[in-house]
Amino acid sequence: MKEYNITVIVTNNPKILKFEANHFLVKGNYEYKNIDEAKNSPLAQQLFYLPFIKTVYVSSNFIALERFDIVEWEDVKDEVAQQLVEYLNAGEPIVNEEETKKKQPITVYAEVTPNPAVMKFVSNKRIVPATYEFKNIDEATDSQLARELFHFPFVKEVFLDENYVSVSKYDVAEWEDITMEVREFIRDFLADGKEVVSQTAIEKAKETAAQQGNQVQYDDTSQQIIDILEEYVKPAVASDGGNILFQSYEAESKTVNVVLQGACSGCPSSTFTLKNGIETMLKNMMGDKVNEVVAING
Structure with a gap:
């Protein structure tokens, strides 16, 4: 011995x-x-x-x-x-x-978004079951990936959805200087099999969604708007690294209020997209029931 x-x-x-x-x-x-x-x-x-x-x-x-x-x-x-x-x-x-877990075969590529402050990092595998948005490190207690990304001094916000991570940066850095570093960090994190979002947070999100589904009863117009957003708008917005959520419908003013998340939040072109894209679509599909769409940045 x-x-x-x-x-x-x-x-x-x-x-x-x-x-x-x-x-x-x-x-x-x-x-x-x-x-x-x-x-x-x-x-x-x-x-x-x-x-x-x-x-x-x-x-x-x-x-x-x-x-x-x-x-x-x-x-x-x-x-x-x-x-x-x-x-x-x-x-x-x-x-x-x-x-010890073997490294998983993960590929991650960077994709530009309409928002110059946001880069989308897309994985070849699903990483989360729902959307999660973190404005700062204090909000990221349930996501080890988001917490570690906030350790980069240039990271402002982190948004997670299905198979990608949208990272919003401060103006102190240019994407051409930091994209490779962030991409490799995310790839290594996923390849190591680390937990992106805690199981507790996932279960909590499921419970919240179920409760909201039971509690919120939308009127016919609101439900119609939600269906249109889900079918036509969300996929396009997700491809740009963001998300859109229905907030409310004001029948008197015929105003639709939505929440923008990820790359869409604070994006210079989001107003144009909102007015010339989403608003026009809802007006065409809903007739005189919609007069205006107003965005609240998530």
Whole structure:
């Protein structure tokens, strides 16, 4: 049986210490931010029981640990090294690599939208069952993908639908400089099999939709408008990286109120599309029941 020894190596980052083994440990490279992420690594899970461990990195012949500020490495490094030696020499599993998800064959391509501030990133696979819009990182608690995209300083908003992600940017960056980076990030995220939207959020959305379906009783005109938007308008809007939702119909003024999301929200050409496209279509199909269509940006 192999006998393991550990050598402690200082890194350029004072918060990260490297514990190098004298034998091969794993085939791949693994990073764990918390105990839940470390389901396939009994060693990492044990290390997270140490209250000062922030991140665990496991590589071919070393384990690197990032600490919280509550301790200094000088005070605990020998204790951690000893714990690692005992664990490894007991023959305990490091990473159950056969349980690690293989990368999925995912392709993602970037597609321009009518809104110059928004780029659409289309996947070859369905990524969400419904639409989700996040205006900031605080709204993105149920979407790991959206949260991580907000870490890019130029990302303003994130919109998810079926098989694509629409990313809205601030003016500080140009798409020609950042499109490749964002596309590769989204592709890698999906290829790793990570959860785009939490299961809790998906179930919640289903319940909300069911409740709304039971509670909201639309009049005949409103239902007719909804059917037209669903059949004729939504597919075209989705192809541009956005979404349109029926808000209300005011019978007296014959005004249709809709909500624009994704690439359509705040798009310079959305007013033109609204007036010359959607409004004209509804007037032609609904006759004198529709006088005007008004948009509320989502």
